[in-house]
Amino acid sequence: MSERLPRARAIRLGRTLAAVAVLCALPFYLDAFWLRIGLFSMAAAVGAVGLGLLSGTAGQLSLGHAFFLAVGAYGYVWLAGEPGPGLPTAVAAVLAVLLAGAAGGLFSPVAGRVRGIYLGVATLALVFLGHHVLLTADSVTGGFNGRSVPPLELGGFSFSTNSELTLLGVPFGAEERLWYLGLALFAVTWFTARGILRGRPGRALVALRDSETAAAVMGVNVSRYRSAAFVVSSMYAGLAGVLLALSFRRVVPDYFGLVLSVDYLAMIVIGGLGSVAGATAGAVFVTALPLLMTRYADQLPLVAAPGTTDGTVGPTEAARYLYGAAIVLILLFAPDGLHGLARRLRARLRSRRAAPPPAGTTSASLPPTSAAPAKEPTP
Numbered sequence: 001m002s003e004r005l006p007r008a009r010a011i012r013l014g015r016t017l018a019a020v021a022v023l024c025a026l027p028f029y030l031d032a033f034w035l036r037i038g039l040f041s042m043a044a045a046v047g048a049v050g051l052g053l054l055s056g057t058a059g060q061l062s063l064g065h066a067f068f069l070a071v072g073a074y075g076y077v078w079l080a081g082e083p084g085p086g087l088p089t090a091v092a093a094v095l096a097v098l099l100a101g102a103a104g105g106l107f108s109p110v111a112g113r114v115r116g117i118y119l120g121v122a123t124l125a126l127v128f129l130g131h132h133v134l135l136t137a138d139s140v141t142g143g144f145n146g147r148s149v150p151p152l153e154l155g156g157f158s159f160s161t162n163s164e165l166t167l168l169g170v171p172f173g174a175e176e177r178l179w180y181l182g183l184a185l186f187a188v189t190w191f192t193a194r195g196i197l198r199g200r201p202g203r204a205l206v207a208l209r210d211s212e213t214a215a216a217v218m219g220v221n222v223s224r225y226r227s228a229a230f231v232v233s234s235m236y237a238g239l240a241g242v243l244l245a246l247s248f249r250r251v252v253p254d255y256f257g258l259v260l261s262v263d264y265l266a267m268i269v270i271g272g273l274g275s276v277a278g279a280t281a282g283a284v285f286v287t288a289l290p291l292l293m294t295r296y297a298d299q300l301p302l303v304a305a306p307g308t309t310d311g312t313v314g315p316t317e318a319a320r321y322l323y324g325a326a327i328v329l330i331l332l333f334a335p336d337g338l339h340g341l342a343r344r345l346r347a348r349l350r351s352r353r354a355a356p357p358p359a360g361t362t363s364a365s366l367p368p369t370s371a372a373p374a375k376e377p378t379p
Helices: 005-030 032-057 065-080 090-115 117-136 174-198 200-210 211-215 222-248 256-273 277-294 315-333 337-354
Strands: none
Touching: 005 174, 032 065, 032 200, 032 256, 065 090, 065 117, 065 222, 065 256, 090 117, 090 200, 090 222, 117 174, 117 256, 174 200, 174 222, 174 277, 200 211, 200 222, 211 222, 211 256, 211 315, 256 277, 256 315, 256 337, 277 315, 277 337
8 A cells, every 4th residue: 555655646746747748838739719718718717716615615605706806807907007006017916816805805794794695695796886886987997898908027028919929930929928827827726725625724614614513613713714715715716807807808897797607606516516626627618618619600500600690599698508507417417516527437447447357257367466486395
């Protein structure tokens, strides 16, 4: 057993390094459309991980995730743009994440005292209030038409197409540059969230989800941990909002509505509640499906091409129907989501490999073993 543990860790490390190498090499082979899907998926995964910590691990229903994404996106645009303070874009991005966390902190007293459907209704009010502010605060948000997003600059390196850059004969535009930024931000999200789940805060949040009474008996400060979970989730949402703004290059109020909050709930349910990998898988599925259906609408049955009105279903609506059906199937047959389904499949494969040979197998048909030979009789 002691030899298997280092071997298993080495295999996991090898798989992780191989996945990182593949992801880093993709911009050299994919066109802008696929890179854009990857960027949107990584941004959605960052926000879904935060909502997974709040709803999946802590058991707090939130329908206001779109509000905190809007705070991060518009906070970055206002802090880095004109009109606005015109701060360095890197500073503006950090402050936008902290601003989303501060917004979550202002709401955390409510999150610390209200739970269940009541908390869901309270967070739902944030979406409607935020959408009204985005439409009316023209000097900050640009109103209905939104605002352009200033490109991020780090140490003189711009994540835009303003400066020419070619690597190994491949021109690197905004999508290629933002791809590596998205990978870095997603890696930070992945490891920090897994650290939270594996540490004492994660165990406390799970205890809160299972039974607040039992958690309080074990010494968990219920109100403080519930409030902290809301603040951390808001900061992840703010970071996702910044990355979304950089990917879209223009932010408009209508994007940050109730539909976006429902999409994020669908991500964590499909992927698996309380799992970082599950939230990531659900985010990729929900984000990529409508974009792929839009591109290949003319090749799909019963799906109308964008801009046509022939009575068939549009690609966006068709995608929502599909992942709505996916939610029903997940709840019926795999309540722990795609991550739990994949875990059970891996366990079944391992059990088959370790199963003993079927009855009736002769020793001659078995592979040779490394057992020591019998001791020869002494003369």
